Amino acid sequence: MGRTSRKRRSTLTTRMTIASAALLLGGGGLVAVNVYASAQEDPGQDAGGGTRQQAQQQGQQRQVATIDCPDVGTSLPDVPDGARGRVDGELATLDSQITEAYQRLASNRTAAAQDPNFVQNSILGPLKDKRGAVLDRIGQDIRRSGGRPPQGLDGMAPCTGRPSEQPQQPSQPPSQQPPGQPSQQPSQQPGDGSDGGAGDGAGGDTGNGNGPDASDFVDIKSVQPNVAVPRNQRAASRGTFTTACGRNENGKFNPDNVIVAPGVSNGAHHMHDYVGNQATDAFSSDDDLANGQTSCRNQGDKSTYYWPVLRLQNGKDEADVGADGGGKDQNVGEIQTPSSVTLKFDGNPTSKVVAMPRFLRIITGDAKAFTNGDANANASWSCTGFENRQLKDKYPICPQGSKVVRTFRFQSCWDGANADSANHRTHVAFEDPRTGACPGGFKAIPQLVQRIVYAVPPGPGFAVDSFPEQLHKAGTDHGDFINVFDDKLMQRVANCINRGDRCT
Known part of the structure; x- marks a missing residue:
């Protein structure tokens, strides 16, 4: 199962301590879940310590702490050998799309807090379209190699915004628990x-x-x-x-x-x-x-x-x-x-x-x-x-x-x-x-x-x-x-x- 070898263009430089995390990320690099500081600086805040709008912003922001997308890779147990390389590349593209969408969420935390439709319209909607195109290519790659894509593959395009609470999922079956x-x-x-x-x-x-x-x-x-x-x-x-x-x-x-x-x-x-x-x-x-x-x-x-x-x-x-x-x-x-x-x-x-x-x-x-x-x-x-x-x-x-x-x-x-x-x-x-x-x-x-x-x-x-x-x-x-x-x-x-x- 040899793989084609291509050389990396550059290597990671020698480890060194250089700057603080605050300077690295700056205001725009902090993620959506840290919007509370911005909300507290809202010029509309009254002397009594807060506004209804501020509370709504905080509640809305908790709903978009991160992006939750179906994991397509785990749903592909059978991919023909002839399609494996192309499918692996497309799966990596899906991961990159999620990362880019998350970065947009992180850099637009204020807009997400102020507009309850911002995340869906500006982040999740475009992400769904991009994922849909990749899923279509994955299905075509599998078919061209004589395989059958899993049922429901197209339905894995939509993602949701979710809070940071740990999901309460059922335990894995005993045969899969070490x-x-x-x-x-x-x-x-x-x-x-x-x-x-x-x-x-x-x-x-x-x-x-x-x-x-x-x-x-x-x-x-x-x-x-x-x-x-x-x-x-x-x-x-x-x-x-x-x-x-x-x-x-x-x-x-x-x-x-x-x-x-x-x-x-x-x-x-x-x-x-x-x-x-x-x-x-x-x-x-x-x-x-x-x-x-x-x-x-x-x-x-x-x-x-x-x-x-x-x-x-x-x-x-x-x-x-x-x-x-x-x-x-x-x-x-x-x-x-x-x-x-x-x-x-x-x-x-x-x-x-x-x-x-x-x-x-x-x-x-x-x-x-x-x-x-x-x-x-x-x-x-x-x-x-x-x-x-x-x-x-x-x-x-x-x-x-x-x-x-x-x-x-x-x-x-x-x-x-x-x-x-x-x-x-x-x-x-x-x-x-x-x-x-x-x-x-x-x-x-x-x-x-x-x-x-x-x-x-x-x-x-x-x-x-x-x-x-x-x-x-x-x-x-x-x-x-x-x-x-x-x-x-x-x-x-x-x-x-x-x-x-x-x-x-």
């Missing part, structure tokens, strides 16, 4: 802020202009232990294999996603940390990855591991202040290098594992979970010393001396045939969280577990990069993996796990 993780139901912890409204002045956002706010954080000590792990059965594969690939000390970042948007610069609209393969960008072919350098100690592991960067919202910005994926996509703040990164492959509680196929692609978590709902929100947050308490939709406030922990458990069941799928999900699955068994027709493979630790100041003040309209919510965290182990080493990984050994 074992050893808490329920997908949104956290309802003491003091977590029930309405989730960003920028209303009550808690304030953490400084990057479009979230998160204080209600997106919760004291980890207020969370009850919630991790359950299936018991190992007689045929379990009990071993582990750990690969050491560093902490991205090399400073390799880009806003690409070669899995979801191959061949598209800034396909992620947020910056990624990379460890492992150093040749990874949007234009990397399988041959490029196979021939690339690796930061892994074992040079037989040229896999690529990447995730959104974590930034401190401290008024300090990086060299990407004016770049795609950074300031241009409203991702600002000081990028944090993890204090430790652990990449471990586990076995299966009910069976032996088979070796992963080379160039297998897996995504865990959902970069659009804030608008999509939590069905694929599998990444979790915790603190050192409290890792039996995991959060899905909140950032943790860790006590003094404890560090923030991000954990990604990847799908560990493979369909036995495909290294990828059109929506990058249906070729792999999670084992049953109660029994540990893979779904029928799937084979157990080594489960990648990424544990990323950060020494950040306690309390609200950090966030992961995200698509702009996702408001930097914790539930949008995600991890990506492409297996580029050489075949002999991958077989050794499987053998080690099946024997019950602890290998490196």
Whole structure:
């Protein structure tokens, strides 16, 4: 499944701290949800502390905090191979359209507050027309390659304006929830802020202009232990294999996603940390990855591991202040290098594992979970010393001396045939969280577990990069993996796990 390789025109400059977030975004860069300051400066305000018009403006603005569009990519499980490249490009165009519409919302917050029809007429209506044209092209691409577009594809053109509250979606089915993780139901912890409204002045956002706010954080000590792990059965594969690939000390970042948007610069609209393969960008072919350098100690592991960067919202910005994926996509703040990164492959509680196929692609978590709902929100947050308490939709406030922990458990069941799928999900699955068994027709493979630790100041003040309209919510965290182990080493990984050994 080799991909055409094209070289990037430019690379991200060396990290450097240069300017404050306030100067970066300025008045026009602050997002719609922060309109309250402008409303309070309304010259029509009386000495009594407010007007009915001001209240109406605030109420209207809460309704257009962000833009919610149907996620077309997840609705395309079957795309003919001949159309896959063109469809991936069109999906990236849809993401860019949403970003542009969100930027218009952000820069026209006053107009949106004053005119209840502004968002629909000036932002959502034109966006629907643009999306409709792209969806039509996607349907044509699929038909020309002998496939059938899914029913209702044309109906996915309209988007809506919505507030910043976390969506209350049903939990994902058990077969799609990773074992050893808490329920997908949104956290309802003491003091977590029930309405989730960003920028209303009550808690304030953490400084990057479009979230998160204080209600997106919760004291980890207020969370009850919630991790359950299936018991190992007689045929379990009990071993582990750990690969050491560093902490991205090399400073390799880009806003690409070669899995979801191959061949598209800034396909992620947020910056990624990379460890492992150093040749990874949007234009990397399988041959490029196979021939690339690796930061892994074992040079037989040229896999690529990447995730959104974590930034401190401290008024300090990086060299990407004016770049795609950074300031241009409203991702600002000081990028944090993890204090430790652990990449471990586990076995299966009910069976032996088979070796992963080379160039297998897996995504865990959902970069659009804030608008999509939590069905694929599998990444979790915790603190050192409290890792039996995991959060899905909140950032943790860790006590003094404890560090923030991000954990990604990847799908560990493979369909036995495909290294990828059109929506990058249906070729792999999670084992049953109660029994540990893979779904029928799937084979157990080594489960990648990424544990990323950060020494950040306690309390609200950090966030992961995200698509702009996702408001930097914790539930949008995600991890990506492409297996580029050489075949002999991958077989050794499987053998080690099946024997019950602890290998490196």
